Amino acid sequence: MTRKAPNGSALDPIDRKILAALREDGRLTTQALAEKVGLSPSPCWTRVKRLEESGAIERYVALLDHKALGYANIVFVEITLDKHDDKVLDQCGEALVRAPEVIEAYLVTGEYDYLAKVAVSGTDHYERFLRETLYRLPGVRQTRTTFGLRALKRSISVDPLKAPI
Numbered sequence: 001m002t003r004k005a006p007n008g009s010a011l012d013p014i015d016r017k018i019l020a021a022l023r024e025d026g027r028l029t030t031q032a033l034a035e036k037v038g039l040s041p042s043p044c045w046t047r048v049k050r051l052e053e054s055g056a057i058e059r060y061v062a063l064l065d066h067k068a069l070g071y072a073n074i075v076f077v078e079i080t081l082d083k084h085d086d087k088v089l090d091q092c093g094e095a096l097v098r099a100p101e102v103i104e105a106y107l108v109t110g111e112y113d114y115l116a117k118v119a120v121s122g123t124d125h126y127e128r129f130l131r132e133t134l135y136r137l138p139g140v141r142q143t144r145t146t147f148g149l150r151a152l153k154r155s156i157s158v159d160p161l162k163a164p165i
Helices: 013-024 030-037 041-054 086-098 123-132
Strands: 073-081 102-107 114-120 140-147
Touching: 013 030, 013 041, 030 041, 073 086, 073 123, 086 102, 086 114, 114 123
Parallel strands: none
Antiparallel strands: 073 114, 073 140, 102 114
């Protein structure tokens, strides 16, 4: 079955091989990538540019080790708001985006309104984050915190060769 890129164009098996290889190592040279997927460099480069332009490749990043940076704890915070008007939702969302400790944040459905993945150095740092960031936001009714003990899987995106549609 052919998968679609964000703009609706089809991803063929070679495109998926390119995406899988870049998912593992975004610093591959065009030559190394071409060898890995069985193309010559010029058509490989053309395909990568098309995948970038289509949005299938959003950007290239370095995956950092939080512990090496002094952020040994990953915390998941469920945030419940007391009202759901656009102003309160926007304020909370913007504050989560601005907070340096927040590494992912989602507006969600269910029992709470936002789910944030937060990196902190320890419980003292997390308490400061709560008091100085979350609890100062108008509209926050409650939070519920879960500390991650150990990462079992850590990926930035799905594997286009393995993920079913």
